[in-house]
Each structure stands twice: as structure tokens, then as C-alpha cells.
Amino acid sequence: MSILEVCNLRKEYRSFLLDDVSFSLEEGKITGFIGRNGAGKSTTLKSLFGFVRPDGGSVEFFGKPFKSNEDEIKRRTGFLLGEVNYYAGKKISAITRVTKPFFSTWDDAAYEKYSKMFSLDENKKPSELSAGMKVKYSLALALSHGAELLILDEPTSGLDPFSRDELLEIFGDLCREGKTLLFSTHITSDLMRCADNIIYIKKGRIIYDGDMNAYTDGYRVVEFDEANELPHEKLIGARREKSGYSALIRAEDVDEKTQCRAATLEEIMLHIEREDKT
Amino acid sequence: MINLLKKEFSLAMHPTAPIFLALSAMLIIPNYPYYVVFFYTGLAIFFTCLSGRENNDIFYSMLLPVSKRKIVAARFIYAVILETAQIAVAVPFALIRQSMDIGGNAVGMDAGISLFALSLPMMTLFNAVFFGSYYKDVKKVGASFAKASIAMFLYIAVAEMLAHIIPFMRDVLDTPDTEYVPEKLIVLAVCVLIYATGTFFVYRKAASDFEKQDI
Numbered sequence: 151m152s153i154l155e156v157c158n159l160r161k162e163y164r165s166f167l168l169d170d171v172s173f174s175l176e177e178g179k180i181t182g183f184i185g186r187n188g189a190g191k192s193t194t195l196k197s198l199f200g201f202v203r204p205d206g207g208s209v210e211f212f213g214k215p216f217k218s219n220e221d222e223i224k225r226r227t228g229f230l231l232g233e234v235n236y237y238a239g240k241k242i243s244a245i246t247r248v249t250k251p252f253f254s255t256w257d258d259a260a261y262e263k264y265s266k267m268f269s270l271d272e273n274k275k276p277s278e279l280s281a282g283m284k285v286k287y288s289l290a291l292a293l294s295h296g297a298e299l300l301i302l303d304e305p306t307s308g309l310d311p312f313s314r315d316e317l318l319e320i321f322g323d324l325c326r327e328g329k330t331l332l333f334s335t336h337i338t339s340d341l342m343r344c345a346d347n348i349i350y351i352k353k354g355r356i357i358y359d360g361d362m363n364a365y366t367d368g369y370r371v372v373e374f375d376e377a378n379e380l381p382h383e384k385l386i387g388a389r390r391e392k393s394g395y396s397a398l399i400r401a402e403d404v405d406e407k408t409q410c411r412a413a414t415l416e417e418i419m420l421h422i423e424r425e426d427k428t
Numbered sequence: 429m430i431n432l433l434k435k436e437f438s439l440a441m442h443p444t445a446p447i448f449l450a451l452s453a454m455l456i457i458p459n460y461p462y463y464v465v466f467f468y469t470g471l472a473i474f475f476t477c478l479s480g481r482e483n484n485d486i487f488y489s490m491l492l493p494v495s496k497r498k499i500v501a502a503r504f505i506y507a508v509i510l511e512t513a514q515i516a517v518a519v520p521f522a523l524i525r526q527s528m529d530i531g532g533n534a535v536g537m538d539a540g541i542s543l544f545a546l547s548l549p550m551m552t553l554f555n556a557v558f559f560g561s562y563y564k565d566v567k568k569v570g571a572s573f574a575k576a577s578i579a580m581f582l583y584i585a586v587a588e589m590l591a592h593i594i595p596f597m598r599d600v601l602d603t604p605d606t607e608y609v610p611e612k613l614i615v616l617a618v619c620v621l622i623y624a625t626g627t628f629f630v631y632r633k634a635a636s637d638f639e640k641q642d643i
């Protein structure tokens with residue numbers, strides 16, 4: 151049983167089409183959801199939780215369709231859309247007090263544990279919290295109602311490098327506790343640090359869904375001085391660098407003569423998006 | 429639903445809502461278009477929805493294990509509680525006004541059973557126009573309230589005008605509450621029915637619109 155199974159999700163807007171989006175999540179793994187701004191990451195995530203009503207396709211959490219099991223699924227899933235910015239003027243303690251009775255699975259001890267771990271001050275208001283602390287508060291809420299799956303939309307964007315690092319460490323710990331995480335980001339270096347799998351969405355379509363290392367291993371970066379130095383048909387998204395050019399090449403197209411190096415996720419994304427532009 | 433209502437009153441309610449309830453005291457102003465008192469209830473509901481937009485109330489509610497339909501139901505119950513509370517708080521002030529030895533209201537309906545009765549269709553109209561528009565697009569709170577305000581003021585103008593033109597309204601309804609009590613209670617019952625059924629159908633339409641809406 152997959153913890154989250156998305157099949158042929160479709161959403162049509164006047165100027166954007168989310169088309170045939172299918173993927174599934176492996177239990178106890180961290181999956182990164184990548185794509186450039188406007189590629190459809192947020193629309194996809196919002197469609198999972200009913201914020202956006204899809205025109206087609208199906209979404210199943212824990213083997214159950216979302217629509218007919220909404221209450222149970224929301225108890226077992228934590229959904230963080232950016233940082234917490236609801237009721238910015240209310241005290242955290244007031245928001246928690248109201249939130250708690252909605253969840254029959256609420257665990258006070260867990261809330262205390264995570265509040266302590268994240269150094270949350272109950273008397274503060276969301277407006278007084280840093281972006282990182284807002285994400286941590288959302289995590290504390292989700293983990294206190296026993297969320298097994300955490301879906302996070304750009305949780306690390308807007309954070310300073312230290313806060314991002316701290317948050318990624320928390321994600322790793324949660325994963326070791328058996329939680330499953332899906333988080334969207336365009337900061338691919340974050341994924342290189344903690345993700346097991348990636349889902350890559352481009353212009354509303356999934357172009358890769360699988361093991362992250364296998365994906366990065368499938369490409370190499372070629373650096374050269376002149377634009378016509380290498381066979382163009384094999385290069386992907388050649389771009390001018392500070393000195394010379396760089397391009398992506400599929401690992402299977404690399405021959406003995408080609409001088410290349412391993413590609414990072416960011417380089418793969420940059421060249422693939424570049425290829426589409428040229 | 430109890431939990432959602434607790435959320436409505438402790439997190440979502442705008443601080444002006446209880447203050448506006450106190451404006452029921454305006455019924456002791458000797459001469460005043462008393463229907464305006466019930467406009468403030470609409471204003472409190474509008475402020476709650478407006479601050480809800482600024483505080484991402486709907487986003488927060490959507491994360492809770494409740495359906496979109498229940499979120500709408502909770503907001504309607506919240507509105508109905510405010511609207512009926514406005515009338516309940518107004519009753520003692522209407523009694524005080526009636527006990528004043530200064531004659532009836534010179535500019536509109538007297539404060540009494542008929543005023544309360546006829547304010548109910550006005551609040552039904554507010555609910556229909558405001559929530560009918562708001563739940564089609566929760567971002568357009570201001571536009572929804574502008575439409576609802578126009579509808580309410582038109583209702584007030586027409587209701588006050590008819591109280592001078594239609595003999596039944598002038599001679600039976602717009603009289604001290606020591607007179608024509610059975611007739612006034614029948615009108616009150618009819619208006620309660622209009623309010624209850626009207627608001628219920630408005631809720632059903634709003635819930636269905638909200639379910640279709642992308643947040």
C-alpha cells in the first residue's frame with residue numbers, strides 16, 4: 151500500500167494546465183517535489199488536500215480516497231502551506247487550544263515534547279515568530295495529532311541558511327521516526343542533503359518520479375570553451391558560464407573523449423529548463 | 429460542529445461584533461430608523477469575514493478534519509447567532525422605548541414586535557446577497573458587503589415607506605405593542621419562517637459554491 155497515490159490528476163486554468171500528474175510516495179522516505187516557479191507544485195499539493203478541486207484524476211491517502219475519508223486523512227496528515235500565517239495576532243496557546251479538540255488522536259505529551267524541542271513560546275503570537283519558528287509551530291501541531299505523512303509546500307524558502315539546516319535536520323529525524331515527508335522546494339541543495347526520492351514537475355507535467363541519486367547519476371555536466379566544440383544534438387541546455395560554456399549530457403551519451411563531471415540536482419534542473427527555452 | 433463554533437467565536441470573531449450588539453441600545457433614541465440597528469449585525473459579519481481573509485481563516489479551517497461544507501455551516505450558525513442575539517439584546521431597549529412617554533417613532537417603524545419581525549427578512553436578504561456572493565469568491569469580501577449593504581438600505585427604504593402607505597402596516601403593525609398583538613405575532617411567525625427557510629437555502633447554495641471554489 152502506498153501512503154499517497156496520485157493518478158492522472160488534471161486541473162485546467164485559463165493559462166495553465168496541470169496534466170496527467172501521477173506519482174506515489176514511499177513510506178518512511180523524504181520526497182522532494184521540484185520544479186521552477188509556476189510549474190504546478192503548489193497547485194498539485196493544493197489539489198491533494200481539497201484546496202483546489204481537480205478536473206480529473208484520483209488521490210488516495212493510506213489506500214483510501216480523499217473525498218470519502220477526508221476527516222481520517224486530515225488526522226493522519228500534516229499539511230503545511232508555506233509558513234503558518236493564520237491568526238497572526240492570536241497567541242499560540244489560543245490557536246493550539248482551539249485546534250486540539252478537532253483531533254481525537256491529539257497527544258499532549260507529544261505537543262509538549264515538540265514545543266520543547268523547537269523552543270516554542272506559547273505566549274508568542276505568529277506575527278512575533280520568525281519564518282523558521284512558524285514552520286516549527288506547524289510541525290508541532292501536525293506531529294501532536296499523530297500525522298504519519300507531512301506535506302510541506304516550500305517550508306525552507308525565506309529561511310536563512312542556519313534555520314534551513316536546522317529544519318532539514320528535523321526532517322531527517324522525523325523520517326527516522328518513520329514519518330513520510332513530501333516537500334516542495336526550488337532550493338535543490340536542500341534536497342541533496344535529505345531527500346531519498348524526487349518528483350520533478352515541468353509545465354504541469356511530471357517528468358521524473360523516483361530515486362534522487364539515480365536521477366542525478368543519469369546526467370553529467372560538460373564544460374567547454376567554444377559553443378561548437380561538442381556535438382550539439384547530445385547536449386542539453388548549453389549555457390554561457392563566467393568562462394566558456396556548460397551543458398548537460400546523458401550519462402549513456404558520454405564516451406571516452408568527453409570530459410565531464412557529476413551533475414547536481416540544481417545543474418540538471420537549470421539545463422533542462424534552459425533547453426526548453428532555447 | 430461545536431469545535432468549529434468555538435473556533436468561530438474564539439479565533440475568527442472580529443472584536444467589533446460584541447460591540448455592535450450593544451448598538452441595540454439605539455432603540456431608545458426617540459426618533460430613528462431603527463432598522464439601521466440590524467445593519468450593524470451585517471457589518472460585524474462582514475468584519476469577521478474580512479479579518480478572516482487577512483488571517484487566513486479559511487486556510488486554517490481547511491487543515492482541520494472537517495469538510496468544506498461544515499466550514500460554511502459553522503459560519504452561517506455564527507451569523508445566525510449574531511443576528512438573533514442582536515434582536516434579543518434589542519428587546520429590553522424596545523420595552524424601555526415603549527415606556528417613554530414621548531409618542532411613537534416619528535421617522536420610521538416603532539420599536540416593537542413588528543420591527544423585530546420585519547428585520548428578519550432584511551437579515552435573510554443580507555445573508556442571501558452577502559454569503560451568496562462571498563462563497564463564490566472568498567477573496568471578494570468587500571464587493572460582497574457592498575452589494576449586501578445596497579440591498580439592506582433598499583429594504584429599509586421600502587419597508588419604512590410602506591409603513592406609511594399600506595394601511596395594514598401603518599394602522600396595525602406600526603403601533604404600540606399593547607395593540608394588535610395577535611396580528612403582530614402572526615407576522616412575526618411568518619417572518620421567522622422566511623428567515624429560517626431563506627437562510628437554510630442560502631446556506632445550501634453557499635456550501636455548494638464553496639465546494640466548487642479553488643482556495
